[in-house]
Amino acid sequence: MINVAVLGYGTVGSGVVEVIEKNKDMVNKKSAQELEVKYILDLRDFPGDPYENKVIHDFNTILQDDSVTIICETMGGVGAAYQFTKQALELGKSVCTSNKELVAKHGPELLQIAREHNCNYLFEASVGGGIPIIRPLNYSLTAEKIEAVNGILNGTTNYILSKMEKEGADFDTVLKEAQDKGYAERNPEADVEGYDACRKIAILSSLMFGKNVDSEKVPTEGITKITAADFEYANAAEYTIKLLGRSRAIDDDTAEVMVAPFMLPKDHPLAMVYGVFNAVFVTGNMLGDSMYYGRGAGKLPTASAVVSDVIDCARHQGKVIMCFWDKEEVKLVDTRESVRSFFIRAKAGAKGAVEAAFPGGRELHLADRKEDFGYFTQPMKESEFLAKYEALGEQMLGRIRLV
């Protein structure tokens, strides 16, 4: 029998307890032994909860109990979660986490501590919620050189963009509705500004290279400037708009990594990923394109991924599971040096100026919009585009990169 401790009895933590309980037969069969949640660490008490007698408040109880060999860290944050994870790994207790912030920030260090103490630090739930993506990258696509990863990595922003597209609503309206429904946080910054997607693409890029991509160095742009009008033009041109985390290998040590809204053709597999669903599109040098799709968040999907890690730890007690992610930094190229096309939305009066600044592009006029027009530029260096775009000043109403 293996005793498990759950740190943090919030949404994901309570989901972990629920999955282990509800799918007990399957979990025990796949673990080849019985799993039991022995402790739930939380600052709060949970009177009336079926597991209230497992709730404790002192992490040392878990550390000092040698019968606990697997810990689920579902607290979030990089303070106590970091300390607890480190202490646990140093004692040879494996840790399974859904905490992308901590994985993005201290992943390579915690993996090394785990290796040194013959235990595991697993984080399937940190990217894509319930979508198996960490394991496919680590254990399935092992014969591949991964050339690129493109992902819809945040459910809240994908829900907002999907609603804007389908209902013609504006960002603020849909955000408010999403907040009321609990799909978006009261403080939505981490989602709508792209920070959450940034952490996730940094984790995926790190696994792609086996070296570290520092999330703080990844250029990140959110979706707050996307408007209903942008979707009207996108739709007319057979495009959609998605917040993408993108990573492209330049060579074995160098990558272009970024998070930004992109226009992509409606027949691209990522274009059909709607609502709270996420998907990761992986391009390998032998396999070509593959995609992993599913619920990117939510209590039970995320918990299911954490428990799959617990099962993996149970089956590999005392053994280190392969994960290549060294501290060495991947060099990030300046995304402004990349060449791509842009969509521009501009005031009707700016037609001549836009054509002069971006020759050879394609204009798009919509019958019901007299006040503005759309324009797709030829491929050009991003820095050059941005300089010209900004020089055109208030005539410009918006710009979106094309994939």
Added chain:
Amino acid sequence: MINVAVLGYGTVGSGVVEVIEKNKDMVNKKSAQELEVKYILDLRDFPGDPYENKVIHDFNTILQDDSVTIICETMGGVGAAYQFTKQALELGKSVCTSNKELVAKHGPELLQIAREHNCNYLFEASVGGGIPIIRPLNYSLTAEKIEAVNGILNGTTNYILSKMEKEGADFDTVLKEAQDKGYAERNPEADVEGYDACRKIAILSSLMFGKNVDSEKVPTEGITKITAADFEYANAAEYTIKLLGRSRAIDDDTAEVMVAPFMLPKDHPLAMVYGVFNAVFVTGNMLGDSMYYGRGAGKLPTASAVVSDVIDCARHQGKVIMCFWDKEEVKLVDTRESVRSFFIRAKAGAKGAVEAAFPGGRELHLADRKEDFGYFTQPMKESEFLAKYEALGEQMLGRIRLV
């Protein structure tokens, strides 16, 4: 160093050699040791081939060489491939295969022999070509009770159906073109009659239950009766037509498994899987829906999956990798007892008869088609539907199940 032997130097076998050679750095890093192809078994010689000096004709050379611990079986068929696989496993040599026919027919027996001899029988490439699906089912979705698997599992038929949809062409025309391009075999029966998809859904269902689904008991219907006219109606009703392998758990021991063309809504994630791409849509009791998408066939994608198995064997020498697939049979329910809706295409004159036989359905008339009409029935038992449909005789031009 690990010596590898490749059985069969055809499309996939030569791809395996190419992947190991081209991605040598990655393959050796992930294997944590050097992999070397020592023998290539084939009846033919390959003068001028860069690996011609590795080509041998006698399997005993491989069996008797203790330095060969991993074998790639890329011969196909259930004759020699079965004998060779068995002999290799009995000597403790792991076998990695792309041979779905053999896996579907003798999977549980070969897995048991592997277990008894402390080696592995792996078959990631047997379903979905390069798409990681066997490993996600075996190692990722371990905390899930899988409720259903729906897959587009055959690239040839999906290519044909996609072409028919996009070009309005008929089955025979597109098949001939596909044969000319090498996308379809001269003898296309295994693909177009659904037998290939049937083996694959049997393998996936077996892994879903951990028990055996006998592919020979799976009701299988191909795509030869689908017409350009069916696609016209489907398109007008916002549907598409796909050949699906479907498996649905009734309880822990009982399933409904079938292969047939289905109409599915255009916004279903499987509907956007076009051309030679394949996808597997998995529904779990915690995770909900997830999907795995990629190239379902082709030399390098399939070879990449075989090599990922080789790497797994290399990392687990002398250890048995978890795979639940017992000989015990899953009970299959009679698909004719299932309740679903059907699409009917019927001669224009049969309007009254169709409405009388299938009351409460939805008619569909197309302006440019006077000779026939479409009809969507209410959900009804399949056996009841078929009896009534057949009773209407030559008035009926086609029928397709709805998902």
